[in-house]
Amino acid sequence: MPHEKSAPPSATQHDPKGAAAMPRPSGLPHPDGAPHSPGATGAPNPSHATGAPSPSQSADAPRPLQPAGAPRPPQFADAPSPSQPAGAPRPPQVAGVIARAAAALAAWLALAFSAALDGAARSNLHAALLVGLLTLAAAAPGLTVLPPTDRDESRFIQASRQMVETGDPIDIRFQDEARWKKPVGIYWAQAGTVAAVSALSGRDLSGAPWPYRLPSALGALAAGLGALWAFAPLLGRRAATLAGIMTGTALILAAEATIAKTDAALLGVVTLAMGAYLRLLDRARDDAGALAQAEARRLSLLFWGLIGLGALLKGPIVLIAPFGAALALCAAERGLRPLAAMGWRRGPALALLIAAPWYLAIAIRTDGAFFQEALINDLVAKLGEGKESHGAPPGSYLALLWAIFWPWAPLLLAATPWIWRARRRAEVLILLVWALPTWIAFELTPTKLPHYVMPAAPALAALIALWLMQEDEAERPAPRWRRIAPAALFAAVGGALALAAIFGPAAVQLGAGRPLDPGAAALAAGCGALALWPLACGTRALAAGAWRASVGPALAAALLLYTGVLQGALPALSFGFPSVRMATAAAPWTACLGAPPATISYREPSLVFLQGQGTAMLSDEAAATRLAAGGGSVWVEDRRRAAFDAALSAHPEAGVRELASVFAFNPNRGETTTLRLLARAADPAIDACAAPKG
Secondary structure (H helix, E strand, C coil), X not given: CCCCCCCCHHHCCECCCCCXXXXXXXXXXXXXXXXXXXXXXXXXXXXXHHCCCXXXXXCCCCCCCCCCCCCCCCCCXXXXXXXXXXXXXCCCHHHHHHHHHHHHHHHHHHHHHHHHHHHHCCCHHHHHHHHHHHHHHHHCXXXXXXXXCCCHHHHHHHHHHHHHHHCCCCCCEECCEXXXXXXXXXXXXXXXXXXXXXXXXXXXXXXXXXXXXXXXXXXXXXXXXHHHHHHHHHHCHHHHXXXXXXXXXXXXXXXXXXXXXXXXXXXXXXXXXXXXXXXHHHHHCCCXXXXXXXXXXXXXXXXXXXHHHHHHHHHHHHHHHHHHHHHHHHHHHCCCHHHHXXXXXXXXXXXHHHHHHHHHXXXXXXXXXXXXXXXXXXXXXXXHCCCCCCECCCCHHHHHHHHHCCCCHHHHHHHHHHHHHCCCXXXXXXXXXXXXXHHHHHHCCCECCHHHHHXXXXXXXXXXXXXXXXXXXXXXXXXXXXXXXXXXXXXXXXXXXXXXXXXXXXXXXXXXXXXXXXXXXXXXXXXXXXXXXXXXXXXXXXHCXXXXXXXXXXXXXXXXXXXXXXXXXXXXXXXXXXXXXXXXHHHHHHHHHCCCCEECCCCCHHHHHHHCCCCCECCHHHHHHHHHCCCCEEEEEHHHHHHHHHHHCCCCXXXXXXXXXXXXEECCCCEEEEEEEEEECCCHHHHHHHCCCC
């Protein structure tokens, strides 16, 4: 954001409630309607695009009727016309009906979304309700029906479960193994949520995975609403609402909201912190009166408080977005004002007050071993080389962008020429310094996972939303590549999700000779089939360059596909969740013997969560010795049976018998496996369990 030493009075506008909006350098447009001249970018007055009020008109007041010829807020219902050119051959009757129906649906979806966006622009409450409901609609599928996934989620939820059971809020353990890769914040959130939900329901829910996922879903909600709050003073309420919707409904966030890990919660904290920082930047450029100074102090405390929370969630990772943006702005302005705007007098002390007590406690408890493991062995090691088979070269995130930020990434590709032309506009510059340093930092890190770049997503969504509000861009003819490439990317990812929802459960389950859950499979196929229609409408709109008209169909297709895949298809793939089937097969023996079976080579954390903390992971020799002594049962994979039998040969008196078997696909190994539950042939305890009851 370039700095003006002496901006004219008109360069800083105030909203109706007295909160100063982000000032603009001379000649740059203000999102709420400040005068401008096109200058180098040629951008029109965005007040025509955002629907934001003038300084003399309340933001919450109804918009007066526009006189003839007056500019109107951008409409998201300008669907491509289904009419045919004169003299064109008439399509067959059925094809014509389908084409007209498709055009009608596209127009209806675009009109419905435009009306919803108009309603949201009337007040902060309407905007928050729209963003919140759509974000929850994207985050809810799969939340309660997906089995625990391997490996990270199951490690998190088992460690949180043990925290509840032991009452120890300091140390983090998976069984007896120290789990010191991440700080304690997410474990506290998960443990607290499970305890609260169990208390409210009157039953123990610590063995169900869904309560542990609620902090992730709430983090996604905070990200969507945080984007709305962050961008409202910068872009206007209408564009900020659209940015919040795009943030909350992106594919990567919908997936992470369903998994009990740190990343969705971290995104919520980072987005809110960046919202506070953008407001601090705004206040730093005003002539600060007493009221503005008091508000700046409150914003500074909020910003640093969120930094403290983020430090408890994922350590120094929370600093990348705000400090990357601040340093980039310092370089652009050739001064330290963007860093000073954070408020260094009381804020850092608050962040330390929030985060330091636990860090000090864990340092004392572990004699400093936590920092060796978390910082040196985990974080620094990931900066040096790809860890845990997740290495990838720079540029990998750019290749993945079209999937992880679907369905909005194709619009980002279409918006790129405008973003480049408008890069010196103050609001565009701020969004770029949010997104690019974060993105580059993770691109240069050898260890890569798709969710690492999520902190850049709100800024990318805001760039798309700001571009869609430009009237000249909506009317400017786009070259063929700029229309076909986004349409193809949108259709490719959406089509793959639709095919997975429609055919995935039947192809996998029946192909493996396993039964198919008819309810889940029907839900998956139904949602996938229904999504094909808005998917086709969105593709058609993108191919025609009707950017705004593509938003409604894209949103509808995304919500249907998330439901089909996460609520239907994945839960129906019981063949791909070996631990669920193993725990089910072992449950009668576990209940009778009072201890879960051990396991040799199959060591997925989900088995520990489902069978219980007492699930021992043994070597072949230890398992053979245990069975020879009459020590319950053990899971043995066929691929390791020869090694187990060799170890058992040292105990010739101990024959084995098979209690159950499971044939399944292990997604972490990428292969099918057969596991057999074995026990000693002459074990009185097993005999007693196997005897008929009653």
